[in-house]
Amino acid sequence: MTTPIPATVLPKRILYTMIRVSNLEDSIAFYQEMLGISELGRETFPEAKFTAVFMGYGDRTTHPVIELTYNWGDNSYEHGTRYGNLSLAVNDVYALEAHLKERGVEILRPAGVLPIASTETGTKHTLAFIADPDGYRVELMQSI
Known part of the structure; x- marks a missing residue:
């Protein structure tokens, strides 16, 4: 039998899910204008050549958010087959x-x-799936 991990050592909450985007401004506009998600913060790392923008519906210190990461000049990413979707x-x-x-x-999947x-x-559940500007799947879910 294993010894339980002390509660003081365990993680406290989910911070964010990061997705890489090919056009930061297009992605920000999509999440803001189409889904009402606010930009909550931005961090730029010139030495590492990337910008991270945090988007969410609440305070990022208490709610999980999406991190949109733009790697300057590198758009060679492909979607993996294990990633599912963002659900709202x-x-x-x-x-x-x-x-x-x-x-x-x-x-991608009409509401039903x-x-x-x-x-x-x-x-x-009633749900639909849409695609963001980079083709990431976003699930829109309504419980009934």
């Missing part, structure tokens, strides 16, 4: 999907109710 809670997935579609956002429910909670 929404009030009305159908209305948001229509709003985004009108603005030219790529809809999952035909299955969670075995633990019995909850069904």
Whole structure:
């Protein structure tokens, strides 16, 4: 049997998920204008040639955020096959999907109710998937 890790040593919360972007300003505009996510901070590292922009719905000291990282002059990244998606809670997935579609956002999976429910909670979800400017999948989820 292993000895439990003391609570004082364990991580306290999720800070952020970092994704690499090919055009920082396009990505910031997408997350702000299409999804209402605010820029919460920016850090530039000239010696390492990258800029990190933190985006979120709340204070980044208490809420998890997205870090958009732009490596200056390097756009050679490819999406891995193990990464799934960013998931956002929404009030009305159908209305948001229509709003985004009108603005030219790529809809990867139209809004609809999952035909299955969670075995633990019995909850069904209505969801849609969209693509951000770099093709990352963003899930829009409404619990019903």
